Amino acid sequence: MALIEARRVSKHYRLGGQEIKAVDELDLSIDRAEFLAVMGPSGSGKTTLLNLLGCLASPDKGSLKIDGEETAALSKAMRTKIRREKVGFIFQEFNLIPILNAVENVELPLKYQGATKDERRRRANIALERVGLSERAKHKPSQMSGGEQQRVAIARALAAEPAIVLADEPTGELDTENTSKLLELLKDLNRDFGQTFVIVTHDPAVSGFTNRVVRLRDGKVESDSA
Amino acid sequence: MLYSLKNLWRRKTRTILTILGIVIGIIALTVLGSLASRMTSQVKGNRSWFVDGISVTPGSVSGMQTRSRGYFEASKAVEVEAVPGVRSVNVDLSVPLELPGAADLTIVAQGMDLSRTDKRVKNLKIAAGRHLEDGETGKTVIGSNISESLGVEAGGSIKLNGVDLEVVGVLEATLSVPDRIAFVSIENAREILSGYFPDSRLGTVANSIRAFPEVGIDPADLAETIEGRVSGVNVRTPEEAEKDIAQFTFIFNAIILGVALIALVVGGLSVINTMVMAVSERKREIGVKKAIGADTSAILGEIMMESSLIGFFGGLIGVMTGTAIVLVLNSLSIRNEVTVFTITPFIVVGPVLFATVLGIAAGFFPALRAARLDPVDALSED
Numbered sequence: 001m002a003l004i005e006a007r008r009v010s011k012h013y014r015l016g017g018q019e020i021k022a023v024d025e026l027d028l029s030i031d032r033a034e035f036l037a038v039m040g041p042s043g044s045g046k047t048t049l050l051n052l053l054g055c056l057a058s059p060d061k062g063s064l065k066i067d068g069e070e071t072a073a074l075s076k077a078m079r080t081k082i083r084r085e086k087v088g089f090i091f092q093e094f095n096l097i098p099i100l101n102a103v104e105n106v107e108l109p110l111k112y113q114g115a116t117k118d119e120r121r122r123r124a125n126i127a128l129e130r131v132g133l134s135e136r137a138k139h140k141p142s143q144m145s146g147g148e149q150q151r152v153a154i155a156r157a158l159a160a161e162p163a164i165v166l167a168d169e170p171t172g173e174l175d176t177e178n179t180s181k182l183l184e185l186l187k188d189l190n191r192d193f194g195q196t197f198v199i200v201t202h203d204p205a206v207s208g209f210t211n212r213v214v215r216l217r218d219g220k221v222e223s224d225s226a
Numbered sequence: 227m228l229y230s231l232k233n234l235w236r237r238k239t240r241t242i243l244t245i246l247g248i249v250i251g252i253i254a255l256t257v258l259g260s261l262a263s264r265m266t267s268q269v270k271g272n273r274s275w276f277v278d279g280i281s282v283t284p285g286s287v288s289g290m291q292t293r294s295r296g297y298f299e300a301s302k303a304v305e306v307e308a309v310p311g312v313r314s315v316n317v318d319l320s321v322p323l324e325l326p327g328a329a330d331l332t333i334v335a336q337g338m339d340l341s342r343t344d345k346r347v348k349n350l351k352i353a354a355g356r357h358l359e360d361g362e363t364g365k366t367v368i369g370s371n372i373s374e375s376l377g378v379e380a381g382g383s384i385k386l387n388g389v390d391l392e393v394v395g396v397l398e399a400t401l402s403v404p405d406r407i408a409f410v411s412i413e414n415a416r417e418i419l420s421g422y423f424p425d426s427r428l429g430t431v432a433n434s435i436r437a438f439p440e441v442g443i444d445p446a447d448l449a450e451t452i453e454g455r456v457s458g459v460n461v462r463t464p465e466e467a468e469k470d471i472a473q474f475t476f477i478f479n480a481i482i483l484g485v486a487l488i489a490l491v492v493g494g495l496s497v498i499n500t501m502v503m504a505v506s507e508r509k510r511e512i513g514v515k516k517a518i519g520a521d522t523s524a525i526l527g528e529i530m531m532e533s534s535l536i537g538f539f540g541g542l543i544g545v546m547t548g549t550a551i552v553l554v555l556n557s558l559s560i561r562n563e564v565t566v567f568t569i570t571p572f573i574v575v576g577p578v579l580f581a582t583v584l585g586i587a588a589g590f591f592p593a594l595r596a597a598r599l600d601p602v603d604a605l606s607e608d
Contacts, residue, residue, distance in 0.1 A: 056517060056601045077521065084519025091605070095514040099232045112519040156518065 001068060003163060003196055004030040004053060009062035009072075010219075011048050022048035024219035025062070032163070033194040035187060037207050040216035046200045047168060049216065053198060054087050054166045055079040067163060084112055088157030088195075092169035094149040096141040102152045103128060103137040109160040127155040131185060147178035151185065158189065167199045171206065183209040230531040233504070240500055245540045247496040248584070251489025252544025252577045253551065258485050259577070260552045260567035262478045267401045267568060269471055278346055279316075280449045281462040282306055282435040298458060300339070300412070300432040305456045311443040312452070316344045318434040319415040321422075323386055331375050333406045335366075335386050337415020337432075345438075350404050355380030355395030363413055367395035369405040387421030389414060401568070435459075490584060493540065497588035501533050505596040512596050513604025522597040529593035530586055537585020541578035549574065 011023040023045045030036060038046050051057040052064060055071055064071050067086055096105045106124035128134050131151040141149050157165050171179040187209050190197050199206055207213045215223045234241045284298040303317040319337035338344055340360045358367055373396045378384055382393045399405055439448045449463040552567040559566050
């Protein structure tokens with residue numbers, strides 16, 4: 001069974017009286033432990049698709065199963081629960097909480113899962129070690145470089161060991177050197193821990209690292225390399 | 227909690243100003259609260275003193291040929307006692323005096339007919355010594371203020387208008403009228419009074435009778451009957467006295483309530499304003515937290531923890547400042563033998579709780595807004 005199973009999924013918005021078909025009758029199936037890039041021009045529906053896969057939004061039409069569970073008709077609270085238990089997010093702008101240091105940022109999803117303080121700290125330290133930032137655990141985001149901040153964000157996404165890690169333009173704010181380092185790190189993590197990575201990107205460099213590239217146009221899958 | 231403190235500290239000036247808004251309200255609440263508690267304890271003390279029994283005082287006509295007004299023959303008591311429905315009467319002669327040795331303190335020498343048991347006096351608690359007994363003269367039981375001002379304890383002696391009296395008892399403080407009364411026999415009171423009117427015949431005067439109704443008799447009806455049957459007296463029922471006291475207490479409570487309401491509105495609005503701003507500044511962060519699994523209660527809790535801390539610190543600083551002000555004012559006024567404020571545990575704990583609850587309540591609306599943010603919208607916020 002596929003980890004993510006989207007059947008004729010649509011998500012439309014109204015913008016200035018005009019209906020925008022951000023995602024339009026899209027079919028997509030993603031297996032466990034895939035390392036996949038979603039590419040396409042601006043407005044092709046990449047971010048909307050990511051929001052749907054991450055249960056940040058729910059489809060207007062169609063069926064979207066995550067780990068066997070139909071998410072199309074779930075309440076907000078149930079979608080929050082799926083995000084908490086099954087999904088990790090990596091954002092373009094890192095989105096770390098500025099008043100928390102690295103390890104505290106990584107602990108956040110564990111806190112929302114209700115882990116004890118010791119357990120949180122232990123698992124957050126493991127996650128930081130995986131991204132090679134153990135020695136920066138007590139540093140605030142403002143004291144770290146962009147590449148380091150993004151690695152903290154990755155550790156945060158991985159800390160709760162979610163089945164799916166969704167990344168929205170994770171290399172968008174990084175230079176070439178940091179971009180390849182980051183992609184290698186993601187690839188290693190995917191290989192070592194078997195989590196599914198879905199990376200939305202404009203960056204052609206990313207597709208070189210992934211096993212599969214899904215191209216979107218006008219809210220539909222234009223091509224799928226798998 | 228540490229996290230909330232860090233969040234509050236991100237906008238130091240705004241947080242401090244908001245706390246200050248609450249501090250000012252709470253200072254007002256503490257100062258007026260301790261003033262009211264002083265008043266209330268005084269009123270309460272006065273209440274049992276004034277409300278019990280029907281007060282019978284001299285009316286316009288008294289057959290006495292003295293310069294004094296407001297006296298009648300003690301034999302009036304017999305007339306009052308004869309009115310059907312009267313269970314017992316007390317007869318008093320109260321003489322106001324300046325206390326020698328403590329010029330600012332005006333006291334009352336209250337002469338009692340000791341052959342009649344005065345329940346109100348017997349109810350006053352003795353701190354040292356004992357109450358007066360029937361037939362005793364030349365002896366006194368004094369209130370706590372008199373004892374403190376003169377430094378006289380039970381076993382000592384005082385001189386009132388030239389009359390020497392042995393102090394056989396000192397009363398416990400009531401924060402009320404009895405603290406400034408020296409209880410003596412009515413005969414001694416007449417001697418003390420004659421210090422003012424050396425030429426007069428004061429042999430049998432009194433100036434207050436208190437009548438207690440029999441069980442089942444309505445005091446108001448009985449007061450009317452007494453007024454009709456006994457000439458030359460004014461009668462005051464317990465209800466009338468009660469009404470005066472209730473009105474007094476009501477006005478004070480209304481002032482406190484008014485101040486509390488103003489503090490509530492001003493403090494509450496400024497907390498709401500601060501938290502609404504904090505939420506809109508941190509929209510993106512809230513979006514991130516929701517994306518990574520924070521549920522409604524986690525977001526609500528985070529925002530309301532911050533607003534309750536604002537309230538708590540405002541309350542704490544306000545109470546500490548208010549208490550300091552009250553203590554300073556009290557130490558200044560104690561030189562005049564009065565304390566204006568009474569600090570009770572409730573006055574210290576109450577406003578802190580009040581401000582904390584206010585903070586929680588004021589934080590609820592902004593917190594709800596934060597919790598209801600759509601994570602997709604919040605994340606796209608710049």
